[in-house]
Amino acid sequence: MPPAQEKAGPAIAVAGLRRDYGERPALDGVGFELAAGASLVVLGPNGAGKTTLLRILATLLRPSGGEVVVLGSALPREAWKLRGRIGYLGHEPLLYRDLSGRENLRFQARLYGIERGAAEARIEELLRAVGMERRADERAAELSAGMRQRLSICRSVLHQPELLLLDEPDSNLDAEGRELARELIGPGAGTRVVVTHDPERHVPEADQVLRLGIGERAVVS
């Protein structure tokens, strides 16, 4: 790791994180640190709080307790500082069904303040990378779930984020799609947190593994 990054501290530092849904705790006492450039794989059964953890890191959910620092910003107080620095791939594709794939990416580029010429070049580059250049003018609603996932991957990396938060990134992708996606969101893509039910594929590529259990303490290895 470069000395500058060491000085800057970990990309993510979580201590005693708790998140409750009403009376039910979804996360309780979760703690870990992730260095800049490293990747963390989060494992656990359904209902263990994996998606909740990812949404908290993405500033989409407020923690009920504990300390969360992402890219130097303490959450939820400094969440606004993180907007635009995170690439988030969730269960939902975050695409507008009535817009085409290309229009969705252009809309995203405008929200992130990417200059028009640079945005067009980046969009074409990403569409080629996921094999979607010929289907990009079809409405998102008319595309298969796998095609929408490919577009969603493009959306999540369009603004070249510093941190990738990926919730089951392989879902709906065929073998070709998984390989193409790997170029954009795989181990070479910088700091990553990957929630997955496929440890065989993702654990060997990870620097750290966080195992969440229902009613058990989280274990980092």
Add this chain to the structure above:
Amino acid sequence: MTPSHAAFAAILAKDLRSELRTLQSLPAMALFAVTTFVIFRFGLDRTSLSGSLASGVLWATLLFAAVLGINRLFVAEREEGGFDAIRLAPIDRTVLFAAKVAALVVYLVALELVAVPIFAIFFLDDAAGLAPLVAVLLLTDLGLAATGTLISSMAVNSRARDLLVPLVLLPLAVPLMIAATGATEPLLSLGGPSYDRFGTWLMVLGLYDLIFGLVGYAVFDFLLED
């Protein structure tokens, strides 16, 4: 942070493009208004209306037609996680409120471009009051759009959305409708328009717009939180 005017333009353009492509709101609003005028025409058994009755028929119809569009205002954001896309972007979230208000104003103006001429053909002997009515329509549209956007954003994640919007919106719109009908009544009076208390009602409409615009600006960020 992305400049607010750029984000505003992007969201507004996206909404208008989606509506032009799918026509999910505007045709329903226009059809509702025209059908309601037909029902009033035969229900009241009158070929001509004036004063408070004309004003009431016009605004009751426009208000309920607007509810159809307000109900659908955030549906695209609710589907497929669009709210998350906005929340992750480096933009001031109140830009979403402003863009949705602007989109709703465009829908209401488009509705009125269809509905008001038909209202005039069905019920008015004299169309001289329609020119000053434009000011009333625009000020009322702004207030309705600000209130409607707030209520719609609160209701969008509820399964009872279709019930919740009219239940909450209509009581909040009562002061707006009192002012709108108050301003419209003298414009549609028998024998031509008069401007009795017209300015006062316009100021009430402007005040309503200002209050709900500020309320929306102040609370919209919190409404988007989990």
